[in-house]
Amino acid sequence: MSTATSPDASSDFYSALVTALRAAGCVFAEDEASLLMAAAETPADLAAMVDRRIAGLPLEHVVGWAEFCGLRIAVEPGVFVPRRRTEFLARQAIALARPSRVVVDLCCGSGAVGAVLASTVAGIELHAADIDPAAVRCARRNLADVGRVYEGDLFAPLPDDLRGRVDVLVANAPYVPTGQVALLPPEARIHEPRVALDGGMDGLDTLRRVAASAPAWLAPGGHLLVESSEQQAPDIAAVMTRGGLSANLASCDELGATVVIGAKPEA
Known part of the structure; x- marks a missing residue:
């Protein structure tokens, strides 16, 4: 260029x-x-x-890409910009993903996490989904050669034959409480879709739905990984536990990141 x-x-x-x-x-x-x-x-x-x-347009929207785990991820105006803290979520998923297994990137946004997994773990079968049409369009650009992207609400658009086969299910779902959305920086509040930010009254509406439905999609020994705040993490872990998953927390002080990891028992 x-x-x-x-x-x-x-x-x-x-x-x-x-x-x-x-x-x-x-x-x-x-x-x-x-x-x-x-x-x-x-x-x-x-x-x-x-x-x-x-x-006030986010820099990533101006130049057309965001750096994420060393990759250039295409981002279009109106699409959620992948955050640096979410690199911790990606790294945790990489540590658990196995070659040639099924990986699902739920609430995928631009497809950044899925792109990193596909570039790092050999031969994975990658599926991604998001409810926002602009995000889906963008994710299809970023994942064109490595995975399939679906438009719809959480698990609804995924192929039914993935049930019980997913090795790693990663979800960077919205978790900002509704009352705090107005406190976000203008770059996010004005230029990113509210559906990618607003997690309901306590921020956990979407994460609860993901955690409650995930066990049916995970393979024996499979893992669910979600990003949350440190304060929200115990509540998400409790939802996972009620659904039959063992739950653990991982955190990174440097990035200010918290990931809740649920594991389905081996058969």
Whole structure:
């Protein structure tokens, strides 16, 4: 890809761009300036991209991709941007996935977690689903060569023959309590779909549904992994336990991430 300009070629321009981005509230203005300049094909493209960023569009939507576990994941305007903390969820899933087994990425958004699993674990049969049409469109781009993507509510669109065959079921479902959605940064609150953020009154509506239905889809010895807050994790673990799964918590202080892992007993 050609670049419109670079910091070395035009240090005055770069400095002015950094200043404009910082004034707009971009904390990592230097990094963002470099990314925007590298992504733009022409000066006109760069000007338009900078305008969109200053107007509040997430950087990932402006440049068209997000970095996730070392991969470039395509993201379109209106699609949930994969968070760095969710890399912990992906790594936990990788540790449990086995080659050539069935993996399901539920509430897949852009398909970031599924893409990482497919690039890391050999020969998995990958299925992904999301209720948001824009997310499904985006996931189909990212998973075009490695998996199938379905549109619908949680398990509803999945092929029925997956029941009892899923080795790893991973779900980055919405878990922000409804009353806290208004407190999210504008980039998320305004530019990402509410269905990907709002988890109901206590944030657990969707996660409870996932945890309650998962045992019927898991193979013996299979695992369910979901991201949640540290405070919500015990409640999700309790739902898993009531459904017959053993439940454990994993956390990463560096990323501020919590994952609840349920395991179905071996046959």
